[in-house]
Amino acid sequence: MNLKINRELEEIVNRIQMEINATNHQAISGKHKNEELIINTIKKYITDHNTVVEGYTSRELTNRIFNAMARYDxxxxxxxxxxxxxxxxxxxxxxxxxxxxxxxxxxxxxxxxxxxxxxxxxxxxxxxxxxxxxxxxxxxxxxxxxxxxxxxxxxxxxxxxxxxxxxxxxxxINPNKLGRDDLINNGTLTEEIFDFINLCKNYGASIIVAGATDAGKTTFMSSALADTPDHKRIVTIEEGIREFDLIKRDEAGRVINNVVHLKTDKNHSQIDLLKFSLMCNPDIISVAEMKSKEAYAAQEAARTGHMVMSTTHANNCRAAYTRMMTLCKMTSSIDDKMLYSLIAEAFPIAIFCKRLDDFNRKVMEVTECFEDENGKIDFNTLYSYEIDASVRLSDAKYKIDGHFVKNGIISSRFQNWLRSSGVPMNEIKRFLVLEGSDQK
Structure with missing residues (x-):
């Protein structure tokens, strides 16, 4: 950075702005600017005043001044x-x-x-x-x-x-609209892990995706939702900002899937939109992020036969449930043990995403949460990513090697739930094999 050059550039911009304002102030105000007039005025000013700024050609100087005046510098x-x-x-x-x-x-x-x-x-x-x-x-x-x-x-x-x-x-968010094959080829997860999550989602088992900021939670959820059969109705709910873009069109531009994108405004909270979405006959409800009172409404929806997929900030799969409980307590005065049990019932599957030091994002863990015969909440780790080596190549560059492990199989209770939800037994059996579980 050169403070002297910055001052020179700012002074030139101010002079040209004054010149334009004196004759046509609307040219540089508002969203729709008179770009041709602005560029011509800049070029004329540079020529008339023999303007030279160190480090800039005449074309580069024109572009820099134009971007500073008419665009976003x-x-x-x-x-x-x-x-x-x-x-x-x-x-x-x-x-x-x-x-x-x-x-x-x-x-x-x-x-x-x-x-x-x-x-x-x-x-x-x-x-x-x-x-x-x-x-x-x-x-x-x-x-x-x-x-x-x-x-x-x-x-x-x-x-x-x-x-x-x-x-x-x-x-x-999800800059390249990453899909199933992209996530697998990038090493974010394995084919089996994606297909298991997809099976759970498509047959109605609610899923919570946990991780820190920039762990890839929303990107992963968007990719999973995009792999939903077109006939299933998806309703997405977001906090003020639209990030999902799940609508598919054919070559003629006709919408071929079944998606409704909702976002909050000053008059409608995520809770309001959750209640509204339940009246829209959805197959899948996606709450972009649970960070407040909407967590209680989400678990209520998940326990009434609706598939709910959401994200939350937590450090692992188990922590996702305590995080959801603290969020639910903002609304509910239900006893902690009962509330924890309700959340476990609502979200049987948890996924933990993380961005590693080499900037690669991984599904670090997939866990089943269930209540055992004694009423105790238990966790069953199904898949995990294990780091074999981490080498620091420079101040901000690492090389990390690891592999995915299949740690366990789904409980008999969840197997029965899948069967009762219409999953063919041959599809369930695919995920009941532990041999050959380590995958790069």
Whole structure:
């Protein structure tokens, strides 16, 4: 970063903006700008004033000034490539912007915003134009979306130090619309694990997917839901931001599956939408994330014959159940033992996802949860991923080797449940074999 160059660029932008505002202020205001007029004005200014900035050709200077004025400055080329190689953009402050790539690399941007104010103004404009959200001192923390599956969270003063300008995290969910074969080929899980989860989902066994932020929970759930037979009706429920995109079309553009995407608004919470979805005759209800009172409503729905698939923040499969219990306690005063039993009944299958230090995401564990003959809640680990070696190649680069293990088979109780739900016995038998369980 060169502060002198940043000041020069900001001064040029301010002068050109003043010039345009004096004759046609609407050209640079609002979502629909007069891009041709702006570019011509920039080129004329550079020519008339013999403007030269160190490190920039005339074309590069024109593009940088145009992006700063009419688009989203240094974010513009990154956002245009977001669904290609980029996974996440982290703005820690105006002069610290890092880009996370899908191959695991984390790199600083070569350029920074001109100043704290310019960085804040850029994010304010991005939110207003793309997400219809307002970031200001009175509303200093904002969450929104940029399109169907791009999430943005931003903060400014007074939540953030004033000299930092702005903070923002921009993250794409399931950037490449990964499917069953992609997850298997990437080593996220094995064919058998995916097919077992799919079997449970398609025949109505509710599933909770646990993991930390950026563990790949939503991507995994989206991939699993996308592998649902087209005739089954899926209702997805999300908190304000649409990330799922499960609708399929044929070559003529006709919708061929059965999906309803819902998201909360100021008047309708996830609980409201859960209650509404139960009246829509769904085969599968997907609650994008359980983090509050909706957990109780979700387990109620799961115990009334509806398949519910959701995510929550927890450190392993077992912790997912205690996490759900603490969330349910926000609404219910039911005795802890009884509540724990209800949750175990509601969600017989738990999955734990994790992003390893080599930036690869793995399904680390698949567990069956059940109540034994004595009324005790027990766990049966079905599959796990075991790390054989972890080598640090550089400061931020690791090589991790491991393999998947089939630790056990589903309980006789769950086998009976699957049979009563219509699963053919030959399909169940596939998952009752332990021999040859270790898989790379």
């Amino acid at each position: 240094i974010l513009t080329p990154l956002l245009e490539n977001f669904e290609g190689t980029i996974e996440e953009i982290n703005i820690n402050r105006w002069d610290d912007v890092k880009v996370h790539y899908q191959n695991g690399e984390v790199l600083w941007t070569k350029e920074t915003f001109f100043s704290p104010k310019f960085a804040k103004d850029t994010i304010v404009r991005l939110l207003a134009e793309q997400s219809e959200e307002t970031l200001s001192e009175a509303n200093s923390v904002v969450s929104g979306s940029l399109g169907t599956n791009i999430r943005i969270n931003a903060a400014c003063y007074p939540t953030l130090d004033e000299d930092a300008g702005v903070q923002a995290s921009i993250r794409i």
